[in-house]
Amino acid sequence: MRNMRCAAVCVAVCALAVAGFADGEGKSLKDAFKGRFFVGAAVNPRVYRNASSPEARLAAREFNTITAENDMKPQSLQPVEGKFRWDAADRFVAFGETNGMKVVGHCLVWHQQTPDWFFRSDDGGPVTREKALERMLAHISAVVGRYKGRVKGWDVVNEAFDDGGRLRRTPWMRAIGPDYIEHAFRYAHAADPEAELYYNDFNMFAPGKRAAVVRLVRRLKEAGVKIDGVGMQSHVALNRPNLADYEASIVAFAAEGVKVMITELDVSVLPAAWGLSAEVSRSHDYDEKFNPWKNGVLPDEMQQRLARRYEELFRIYLKHADSIDRVTFWGVADGMSWLNNFPVRGRTDYPLLFDRSLRPKPCAAAVLRLAEAASGDATGQKKSDQSNK
Numbered sequence: 262m263r264n265m266r267c268a269a270v271c272v273a274v275c276a277l278a279v280a281g282f283a284d285g286e287g288k289s290l291k292d293a294f295k296g297r298f299f300v301g302a303a304v305n306p307r308v309y310r311n312a313s314s315p316e317a318r319l320a321a322r323e324f325n326t327i328t329a330e331n332d333m334k335p336q337s338l339q340p341v342e343g344k345f346r347w348d349a350a351d352r353f354v355a356f357g358e359t360n361g362m363k364v365v366g367h368c369l370v371w372h373q374q375t376p377d378w379f380f381r382s383d384d385g386g387p388v389t390r391e392k393a394l395e396r397m398l399a400h401i402s403a404v405v406g407r408y409k410g411r412v413k414g415w416d417v418v419n420e421a422f423d424d425g426g427r428l429r430r431t432p433w434m435r436a437i438g439p440d441y442i443e444h445a446f447r448y449a450h451a452a453d454p455e456a457e458l459y460y461n462d463f464n465m466f467a468p469g470k471r472a473a474v475v476r477l478v479r480r481l482k483e484a485g486v487k488i489d490g491v492g493m494q495s496h497v498a499l500n501r502p503n504l505a506d507y508e509a510s511i512v513a514f515a516a517e518g519v520k521v522m523i524t525e526l527d528v529s530v531l532p533a534a535w536g537l538s539a540e541v542s543r544s545h546d547y548d549e550k551f552n553p554w555k556n557g558v559l560p561d562e563m564q565q566r567l568a569r570r571y572e573e574l575f576r577i578y579l580k581h582a583d584s585i586d587r588v589t590f591w592g593v594a595d596g597m598s599w600l601n602n603f604p605v606r607g608r609t610d611y612p613l614l615f616d617r618s619l620r621p622k623p624c625a626a627a628v629l630r631l632a633e634a635a636s637g638d639a640t641g642q643k644k645s646d647q648s649n650k
Contacts, residue, residue, distance in 0.1 A: 301326030
């Protein structure tokens, strides 16, 4: 009975917090965590194509930093050598500026969503190292230069290491060699000396990858190369990864004197098609067992599990708020999440704080409640410190 009463109280409190979100009278996420870290979302054209759309209004209300989900990747910006398509990226940056947001560019160098022409010679064979460097420089200079002073930070290199900490044999690696990462950071800094520069990767809780990224940061700094932060993609599940390993990576990166960013946060509630991974080159055939809640309604029990998981994560973020610069969700609401099609196309996932109708979920209430409790604790501690003076 006691457990039932506690659950009932929790549901009631969540309902009140959700009501505050819905009617616009409660705090937004960006206000709840003000002074601790930025709270943002990856956005697509549904958000920035029409500033008066419900998606745009929700993003503007709740977030103070945005990342381009796809429209600043090489495939989107330069599908053909020398022929840039700027329209979508321009709209994205303008939306962020209009709403006073920190704008983050994602991403300059990656082995996915990068046209093959980057790595082919004129005769169709493998590109030379010199030509690959020339093309990298031209792309980074054009993109970063166009948004100089407007985009505050860039994911310069994305997903260069495997989980064991070895450099992936990507097209960039094969064409240039291990120093392609250093060149990318140098080129980005030259194009906009004031922009922040980040390394970004998934499964950053893996000890081997953690150690490799720490070594990368040290090596770049020793070489006099600017690196401002490490992005920890956080495509997680209800029971994975181990939070001790996850927190250990936050601590390790912060110890290197760079900002830590949670860059692609979402929590899948669906059965795993395989082990936890965000390797986008993989896929899995559709199977009903991987799509148990396809009617768009997540059972209350699962809503509460999701809320508890988000609370666990945000407790860690608040604990390390001095090191964490931002927490960015990968999407604004469930209906816009990439997880509906990855790693199995056609599924119905529920990984974000807002549902398919753009309404806050119990997990949103849990996160907001945690922020308010932390603010209360900080206020109480401040009063205590003053009284002891």
